[in-house]
Amino acid sequence: MMLDEDDDCPELVPIDTQPGPPVGQIPVTIITGYLGAGKTTLLNYILTEQHNKRIAVILNEFGEGSALEKSLAVSQAGELYEEWLELRNGCLCCSVKDNGLKAIENLMEKKGKFDYILLETTGLADPGAVASMFWVDAELGSDIYLDGIVTVIDAKYGLQQLAEEKADGLVNEAARQIAVADLTIINKTDLVTEEELKEVKDTVRSINGLVKIIETQRSRVDLSEVLDLHSFDSKDGANLAEKLQLVKPTRAHLDKSILTVTFEIAGDLSEDALNAFIQDLLWEKIFCNKDGQPMSVIRLKGIVSFADKGHQVMLQGVHELYELNETQQLWENPRINRLVFIGEDAHTLFCVYAPHTTLEQYHTPAVFS
Numbered sequence: 001m002m003l004d005e006d007d008d009c010p011e012l013v014p015i016d017t018q019p020g021p022p023v024g025q026i027p028v029t030i031i032t033g034y035l036g037a038g039k040t041t042l043l044n045y046i047l048t049e050q051h052n053k054r055i056a057v058i059l060n061e062f063g064e065g066s067a068l069e070k071s072l073a074v075s076q077a078g079e080l081y082e083e084w085l086e087l088r089n090g091c092l093c094c095s096v097k098d099n100g101l102k103a104i105e106n107l108m109e110k111k112g113k114f115d116y117i118l119l120e121t122t123g124l125a126d127p128g129a130v131a132s133m134f135w136v137d138a139e140l141g142s143d144i145y146l147d148g149i150v151t152v153i154d155a156k157y158g159l160q161q162l163a164e165e166k167a168d169g170l171v172n173e174a175a176r177q178i179a180v181a182d183l184t185i186i187n188k189t190d191l192v193t194e195e196e197l198k199e200v201k202d203t204v205r206s207i208n209g210l211v212k213i214i215e216t217q218r219s220r221v222d223l224s225e226v227l228d229l230h231s232f233d234s235k236d237g238a239n240l241a242e243k244l245q246l247v248k249p250t251r252a253h254l255d256k257s258i259l260t261v262t263f264e265i266a267g268d269l270s271e272d273a274l275n276a277f278i279q280d281l282l283w284e285k286i287f288c289n290k291d292g293q294p295m296s297v298i299r300l301k302g303i304v305s306f307a308d309k310g311h312q313v314m315l316q317g318v319h320e321l322y323e324l325n326e327t328q329q330l331w332e333n334p335r336i337n338r339l340v341f342i343g344e345d346a347h348t349l350f351c352v353y354a355p356h357t358t359l360e361q362y363h364t365p366a367v368f369s
């Protein structure tokens with residue numbers, strides 16, 4: 001076909017990689033932390049700050065072990081909220097005793113539009129289970145999406161809580177809450193010395209090499225540090241690529257079993273090989289420690305390169321779920337893949353592939369390509 005001379009040349013359009021969640025979905029931030037750490041104080045602080053958002057706060061008993069699945073089935077019914085409080089700045093506060101996403105969705109239908117949902121889990125909850133539920137639900141076209149997981153830590157008693165030994169070799173909830181977090185708030189800094197605070201920070205870092213750490217008194221935070229983190233969608237792509245460069249593998253500290261392992265691999269990966277590796281890790285659980293205990297992943301993140309893609313691809317995982325999404329970031333040479341795994345017995349990843357490697361950054365092209 002000939003182009004009319006007066007016709008403009010078609011403009012180049014960027015590839016539509018659709019970063020971030022679909023338009024119109026409402027972010028949910030999960031707020032977790034051990035008993036008495038300062039979660040409620042944080043929620044109250046957020047609610048009374050000026051933020052021009054209509055925030056709904058949901059206090060509930062998500063993630064109470066086996067109650068979770070059961071509740072998913074029974075939460076179809078109507079009246080799910082118990083107390084309801086409308087604050088002057090437009091915030092809404094309610095207590096949902098029922099578990100499950102349906103409860104929240106019903107709530108939204110009833111009370112109209114919120115701009116934001118904060119969900120406080122109980123102190124003993126495993127937020128990873130709650131997070132995976134939201135993540136799956138967002139994929140299924142829900143009105144809400146998971147924005148991030150914030151863990152509040154007690155500066156004074158946090159270490160003690162982390163050191164508590166659980167029966168049957170179970171990993172302590174306080175450690176899990178840190179492992180899964182995008183942001184940790186070390187609260188009650190007024191009650192500790194500089195040295196004590198440093199020890200808490202070092203311990204948090206020893207569990208989660210990726211997490212952002214801030215310190216507070218009375219949970220007073222800059223709201224931009226807590227809300228709209230986009231920790232699970234590819235809007236975070238550029239930030240994540242930068243952040244991953246700085247992540248260091250961690251060494252066991254107080255909680256001996258959870259730590260962070262990093263891989264750095266130059267060049268393109270094979271998508272099939274990477275999928276196979278992650279599925280072996282998350283689903284088949286073939287990577288075991290010397291006692292035959294499989295590595296259990298709590299969180300994983302990465303920026304990876306596939307030969308047929310000019311854009312960086314983001315890897316995200318929580319528990320047994322993972323996702324690979326193309327970001328808007330174009331690769332520059334050299335392409336360096338970076339993967340970070342946080343989990344129980346994460347060091348077994350090294351033992352499998354490199355029995356003599358210590359926890360230093362490890363180059364392993366053979367595994368993924």
Ligand SMILES: Nc1nc2c(ncn2[C@@H]2O[C@H](COP(=O)(O)OP(=O)(O)OP(=O)(O)O)[C@@H](O)[C@H]2O)c(=O)[nH]1
Pocket residue numbers: 033034035036037038039040041042122123187188189190191216217218219
């Ligand atoms: N000294 C001091 N006390 C604080 C600080 N932040 C919160 N507190 C107090 O610590 C206690 C527990 O705070 P909450 O916000 O209720 O803690 P929580 O995590 O919601 O507790 P649970 O709901 O029991 O899990 C309250 O008495 C707060 O007033 C702080 O920075 N310094």
